[in-house]
Amino acid sequence: MALDKTGIAKRIAQELQDGWYVNLGIGIPTLVANYIPEGIEVEFQSENGILGMGPFPFEGEEDPDLINAGKQTITARNGASFFDSALSFAMIRGQHVQLTVLGAMEVSQNGDIANWKIPGKMVKGMGGAMDLVASAENIIVAMMHSNKAGESKILKACTLPLTGVGCVKKVVTELAVLEIKEGKFHLIERAPGVSIEEIISKTEGDLVVPEFVPEMKL
């Protein structure tokens, strides 16, 4: 069965390593913070100026001066720090943040990503996404395999305006974990009960399928 958003977040959380600083994008990536594996300590960075982001505040304890990059009220953990936007992006550009998780509208087999604009329809802006994808060594994209019309978002080449080129290395969808290597998608894992045939049929880009594809363990 295909995963729900929580399942995708749980699978991505397995990629976390002890001692990492991690930037989580808006949407599914935010949920990753709820499934940190036991025995592992990570610090979450939000690009509007906090390291050590904690969970949402209890009702009545919201502080309008304390938000994340999604403009949601948050808390600060013990050991947190605040800083300005230039320093925040110095952390990102300077590759001090070990992992970036973000959403996408399209990903291509050479690692391009599009997630900020649909010409003529929607222009919200790139926010910090272009800075994040251009500099992060380790980028995981959390997304659905197809759009609402059933068209694949895992493509040979992106059709929408790009956010970054050749930067994505791993994609986790409701169906599969894919790695991007040598200009192709490689099928690493499939969601429990999802057939390889279904993944192949919903992937427009070139997909390398090994003889044995394990199911994700969630």
Add this chain to the structure above:
Amino acid sequence: MNKVVKDPVAALEGIQDGMTLMVGGFGLCGIPENAIAQLVLMGTKNLTCISNNAGVDDFGLGLLLQAKQVKKMVSSYVGENDEFERQMLSGELEVELIPQGSLAERCRAGGAGIPAFFTPAGYGTEVADGKEVRVFNGKPHILENALTADFAIVKAWKGDTEGNLIYKATARNFNPMMAMAGKITIAEVEELVPAGTLDPNQIHTPGIFIQRIFQGEKFEKRIEQRTVRTKE
């Protein structure tokens, strides 16, 4: 050096039609609410506003957009504002979208006397159109120019009569860089104290960057996305 002015009217004196303003804040967090309200009253037109976001329909810079006072917005993300989207798609409003880190660094550079810098952000995208590309350590970068403004308007938590500022939590965001990049920088603070009251070790923005400072009368501090958890 006493930089105190008594109210937003005095603080914003000299802002004229067609000027470029930097306005601090991230979403509605850390925005100079009182100064924005005064700008609406002044009715100044054809403004170019450099600000990470454009407020929401009825608060923050959204108020200037409603009143059609803005000719051009320079921002990184403008997703929460219907009137903005309408004006942009109809062509009434000019919009330049800049990656958030480049926007922050361009303001910092403007205040720090660095005319331009290379960054990898935006390479291979439409942001790079017309910009010089150079390869450093095998990786392509694009040339981004510094930004300055006729006036920068920032918001701080505490400030003193010398213009030294301390921000609170994530309300700091773009305020320190914009404070540096204004030809005239106006600071709106929640609490204005005599020089010598704030600990010099804790100052975020030294007073040299501030020309005028005033204490805001009231702060609504509207929350854009109220997210909470319940006690178990």
